[in-house]
Amino acid sequence: MTEPISYRKIIHVDMDAFYASVEQMDNPELRGKPLAVGGSETRGVVSAASYEARKFGVRSAMSGVQAKRNCPHLIFVRPRFDRYKEISKQIRKIFHEYTDLVEPLSLDEAYLDVTHNKKGNPSATLIAQEIRQRIFDEVGLTASAGISINKFVAKVASDYNKPNGQKTVHPEEVESFLENLDIKKFYGVGKVTADRMYHLGIFTGKDLKSKSAEFLEAHFSKSGLYYYNIVRGIHNSQVKPHRTAKSVAAEHTFNENLTSEIFMVEKLERIASELENRLKKHNISGKTVTLKIKYSDFTTQTRSKTLPYFISDKGLLLETAKELLFQERMKESVRLLGISLNNLNTEIKKTVVVQLKFEF
Secondary structure (H helix, E strand, C coil): CCCCCCCCCEEEEEECCHHHHHHHHHCHHHCCCCEEECCCCCCCECCEECHHHHCCCCCCCCEHHHHHHHCCCCEEECCCHHHHHHHHHHHHHHHCCCCCCEEEEECCEEEEECCCCCCCCCCHHHHHHHHHHHHHHHCCCCEEEEEECCHHHHHHHHCCCCCCCEEECCHHHHHHHHHCCEHHHCCCCCHHHHHHHHHCCCCEHHHHHCCCHHHHHHHHCCHHHHHHHHCCCCCCCCCCCCCCCCEEEEEEEEEEEECCHHHHHHHHHHHHHHHHHHHHHCCCCEEEEEEEEEECCCCEEEEEEEEEEEECCHHHHHHHHHHHHCCCCCCCCEEEEEEEEEEECCCCCCCCCCCCCCCC
């Protein structure tokens, strides 16, 4: 007798336009209006946009100038990250009433493994509904959710009925669900990769599935095998409650573009100090220093140097960042500088993923 295939039950919860929704909740005058958090009509970058603004093509990472062109009556508000963190903690507290296997991806989204859950509820779909209702009742915001057998499919599904909806992809539906999706809907396939796939005749999951592993590896290197597996619903990454940091960074966007390296060094000193505080707070050090430079034309450049020893000291961070700064001349004025540290001393633990079969 053949043993049944085992599956986990994973929920991906994604808050709807989180930053913008918090601002509209806290200020009733902003409700129902096109809103951008971050940026301005003269400079800066949009961090988040309300659904009313998205109808005009306003998106996160868009320049404030372009956003204003798209939506002339757009309202800009300054981000309040302390407030967003406060709300995020309330939401995570709700998650932890259902399972300890919660992996936050950011302030506004997280994976939950509810295969075994504290409520003893066999239905991941009903758990997701209950969590979303509690977030609405207790916090005042809406959330969307995706439910399936692994993190990849759950994340793709959470975007399916946004905003304020959810989608369950049952084990037997996974492959057909993925086959019918536009390739740009696949998590991990960005615009550049999607364009490359289009040129190869890959427009849907079904097209991707028709390609061999060898073909995909030839065209997409190491990512080829990842694409080969995910379109077949194979993604065994477990929900990690304590994610190991791969890098720690600090960066600043300036009110006015900088043209002088002398002024840039002054800014780097403050950034290095901020980074040092973050590193020491978590007892982290690293070997690879990366300088991030965003120019006035919005192009980004990174320069890195790996040291033979671990560092976390402001002086060494600044010294290395300055060396990278003067490595070559600036091609434009600079709107943002950042320093990040990776190749960290944090311990990476590997565990075996065990899938268990339960009723969806």
